[in-house]
Amino acid sequence: MTWFALRTRAALGLAPTMVPVSLYVPLGFVLGPRVLNVLSYDVLAHLDGVVSVALATLGVFVGIALARQARTSGRLIAAASIESAMTIVVVTSAIVVLLLQWQVPISGEPGLIALVLGTAAAASSAGAAEAGVALSDRLALTVADLDDLVPILVGAIALSLAADGARSGLGIALAQTAGIGIVIGLIGWLLFERASGPGDRAVYVLGTLAMLGGAAAYVKYSPMLTGLVAGAVWRLAPSRADEIIGADLRKFHHPLLVLLLIDAGAQIGPYAEAIWLFAPFVVFRLTGKIVGGWAAARLAPELAADALGAYLFPPGVIGLAVALNFQQIEATSGAVIVSAVAAGAVAFELIATLAAQRPERTA
């Protein structure tokens, strides 16, 4: 009941940290070009820039959160990273084997498609679950919060490979992505505290976020990684930059996340390949999360593997963001991946709902 109440509050925008995937993704599909055509292909093309900014904003949140926890919860970050890395390995290797064995007629490199699906599967949404009172529950929630680092890094690698890996070399591409994040992070750091009023500050915050998303999109790099690096710079730099941007972001991060989900829903199409990929994605993500949870619990014994699994099942917005970002670069296979991941995200949220309701009934 509590969970349902929280969901309702989130749907009404009263709990901005929670964004119900199962509400906004289907809404996006209905509004999209295949049903009502309110979000036509033309409108979606215009939204492309806003999506890049939203992706960078997500990265900023993750960067600030990780940098904040880095000093005190290094072991939990390591556990969370191992959990998401295991999920990536499980989902990617299983799907690549299936794609090659069954010779699915999908356009694009099978290894790359599997890697993107694996990366999208790795993120979890801590906000979708309700924190328990036990220590293991709270730690599990923290792990679910911190497991976005590896998906963002691997997503950036996949994106560089898709954009044109041979252009400058993978290492250089990643270094340039991080460099963009550092430079824009420095610009924000120089400006945020010196703004003469709320209007000026809004200009600087919006401007730096648009630069983070826009610069990465312009050179076909990952906006989430530029955002993550900038977020870390703002947190680690000796100033209140992270608090300032955090306060301003709170005002519009919920609309941006809703926009991402609606955009993902609008991109869903009746692709045979997406229907084919949906089942393996769901099954192997479940497997990956269980294996990943187990591995994380081995590294940090205070984590209870069963509690961890329950918190890791809900899908993360980051997963959808990875798929959407890939689709910006690789339109054809990207549309298939977004469709599979979006449908999978709705399915996982329903699974998470059932998992969350069962203890309440017994109680």
Next chain:
Amino acid sequence: MPSTAALLLAVLLAWALGRIAPAGASVRVAALALGFALVAAALAGTLLEKLRLPRVTGYLLFGMLCGPYLANIITRPMARELQIINGLAVTLIAFIAGLEMNLERLAPRFRAMLRLGGTTMALMYVALFVLFWITWPWLGIAPALTGVQRFAVAALLTTLVASFSPTVTIALIAESRAAGPLSELTLAVVVFADLLLILVFTVTMQGVRTAFGGEAEVGLLMSVMWEIFGSFAFGAAAGALFAMYLKFIGREVPLALIAFCATVTAAGDALHLEPLLSALAAGLVVENIAPPRGDSLKLAVEHGALPVLVIFFAAAGASLQIDALATIGGVAVAVSLARMLFIWSGARLGIRAAGLGPGPSQMVWMGLVSQAGVTLGLTLIVAAEYPAWGVQIQTLMVSLIALHQLIGPVLFRAALARAGEIGGMNQGVNPNPESLITNP
């Protein structure tokens, strides 16, 4: 120093991105153009403010210097993407102007404002027309025209040159948070002149069509009426809905404000309305009929307006065609000087006719120099319909707009500063009508 460092970093980053961008990157440039323009133009505005110049001029200069006609850091595709925000910006600016117009406060001065505006405009129209008629062979616009045709084209040119820019005036008032008699008087005159411009342009275009043997469009007057009255009616209805939203929901006001302005802009395009008038009417309704409680709208305007203004003026700067000014710079400077002289003398005569005494009203002419988007839009209509001589008019007008965009805000800010009205909104200054009107 930190601002300069940040500006340098932003410019360097934009330059470096241009070097590492893959082929075809220009199609995904919108967010970068917006971000770069926001940060760098805002910083340029701040730097100019330290020199006691308007921020708006900083945004314009930044756009001009970094734009495709000079440094090309803002490339042509970037400049095109920045233009997307224009419609939204004009609507938001006009809405803010409506919010600043309290009819109860303005009512005692309404007649004086009309007299001032009417006299100024009348003198400008007459003087500019006579000037153009006499100097026609040297203007470089179809010098062979004679008789009725020359009369009609000179009248059309007069209409365009005599126009003001409500957008720049309102933006400058909003950006400098100015409040007081000079702000209100200037605002009233430019809005009045804008209404007059739409009417007179329609009539003169009909005259040109008749003079050049074409058929006057019978429905055009009706469409102008629709544009004016329909815009006001639509804006009033939209404003009432927005006031209800503020009263009964009142959440996410900055986002709601942007969405409201986007809706008014889109509806204006679809229904052939004038978004500037619609938004002005909406602001008037919200301010005068259903004023919101609390500061939510004020804060939303403060948060929402500045980013839009920065982008709008940076885009305007990037699109300033410096090459046009270089082509006919001499004629443009001469026409610009004559225009300023007629504005000054017209305003002086208007002040006397309106019975306004000494004080801030003497500086109202300094707020009337700017020219911008509306004039450019009308010029494009002329050039499209009469390419033979319309293109020369377009070149002259583009040059004049470039000049007046740079000079106008500087003059108006100086006037506002001298009148002590800058920052008046922050101090809750309630303009005292007695300081403006000396007659009963």
